[in-house]
Amino acid sequence: MSNVFLVARQEIRFALRERLAVALLVIFLGMAVVSSAIGWASHHTVTRVYDLTVAQTGRAIPNPFADTSPLEVVKNTIIYVVLIGALLAIVVGARSFIRDRRSGVTELILSRPTSLRSYVIGKLIGVQAWLGLVLAAAAAATWIAVWLVESAPLSGGQSLRLLGFFVLAWVFLLPFVAIGLIAGARSGSESTALLAPVLVWVAFVFVLPQLGTAQNPTSLLNPVPSAAPTGDLFFKINHAVLQPISFTEHFKHVAGVLLQLRDIDPAGAGRDLAFLLVMVAVSVAALALITRTAVRRPLYA
């Protein structure tokens, strides 16, 4: 067990030293803050459009933004977790093995009385711990940003919901870390190790949801999950088959419920969370694909 924590501690040290990982961290934190500002600016403008329209047309239209949660302004963070967070997880996961294989550290570690399993699990724990630090910083930055734009701090309940969202994001990123680790350990070249998980990410974020919902790829960048169209057998079958594994859509749904977004129906959130947890379990089990033979293969650029 101590070997696992040794590897994990080393991973955190490397992640903090690596310039690209730190650059991605800064981008992610920046976007978490920007997300609140964009959310507030859009919300504020739309409310003014509403006021002006009511004044000019004299129509008694219910305000679509009445009684929305202050967490509504951070809804774009959901999509930044799916985009930037997942890419960050993939890069850090893949680079973790690339670094060790390139420098020959893998050979050295495996020559010691350390099992491959401890080595891999240590890496997973280390990368996840680092991502946990990133998300904790993002949660604090978001909480302060919402306070600033709303001119009032979040209540205890709302703060807990925000915290719950970032915990969910941490769980959601685990499969991407695992895919990155597997690609970094098994690929014959650095470019394949980075490219392969990015293509898997494209499949989960765009292709699978599109096959089941007919949404265009860029519409899937909406933080609100897509509904399946009715009336066509093609989509009914696809939705039934692909929906359980479309875990980015499950994340968007559960996150939307946690943040109390206006357009989110809470029904089915428990089932989506269960699907998400199954994907996490499957991705951890898939780490068994990392073998001694694979990590000892030479690595090309």
Place this chain on the structure above:
Amino acid sequence: MPSAPMVIFRKELKDALRSRLFLFLVGGLCAIAVLSLVVASAAFRAKVVDYQSYVQELKQAGIAAVPPPQFFPLQMLRATIEYLEIVGAIVAIVIGYGLAAKEKNRGTLRLIYSRPISGSAVVRGKLLALAVIWVAVIAVLGVVLVASIRIVGGTGLTSLELTKLVITLALSWVYLFIWSALSFGLASRTKQLSTALIAGLVLWLGFVLIIPQIGDTMDPDNHVPGGLFKSFQITSKAEEVAIMGHFSGFETARNLIEETSISKQFERPSFAYLGAKDKYNQKSLGYIWHDMWPKIRWLLLGAGLATALALAQTRKRILGRGLA
């Protein structure tokens, strides 16, 4: 005897045809394009089914039927263009990166430099190869799309539609070349090759996904399902424009943000030629060109800048960075 850039150019074409990764990526791109067409076709069928059940309800209520949804084959390519924007750009980054990375990795750059060949000749030969490789890929994609429209959509294209498709494919060529040239420039410049690949992916994330997403979020009409103005029962564009005229600062900021994304400069004219936007559907080539020339100009400028970046790496010292 062929000139040095032509030797490099021919070698690159041969390498591309022999590369399993290249063939896999291009094959995957074509497969996604076909898949998106199949989805679009099924979505149209679903729309027709919905329409028929709606007409039945209207008949029972004694209300006159509304016109049926019309089928425009080029509109089925909307998702294909979006995939080219997203997945195509990744493929382009990898291909551009590979052009520089393989020489550094295999040590062949040292061998090339042992001959009387300048760095400039190497870069020019490789850029020419990139341009021709993308012409070939786009041509294959075009044939696949026309055949798929015929098979999946059950219709052919008129000569005007075919011309519009060719223009859209030409725009796709410019867009994909930009990403390949940019990635080639980055991989030539950096000491650590994976850094170039990650930098390319970060740029892709920012310009292809994040900036357009911010623009969409800032669009007031996207804040209510079905559209803000429709929820206010405002159907006239003039009335909508009059209201938004009071928020010109916000609209200008939103437009500026969107305009900085090269993928938006590719998407807008492509959607216009395909008729994905109602305003341009079934319009003449001249009408669309008049409106879309400023976007196309930005796209061409992007291609010029990416090429300039790649050409700026012609010094042997820069190209040789990171050699083992």
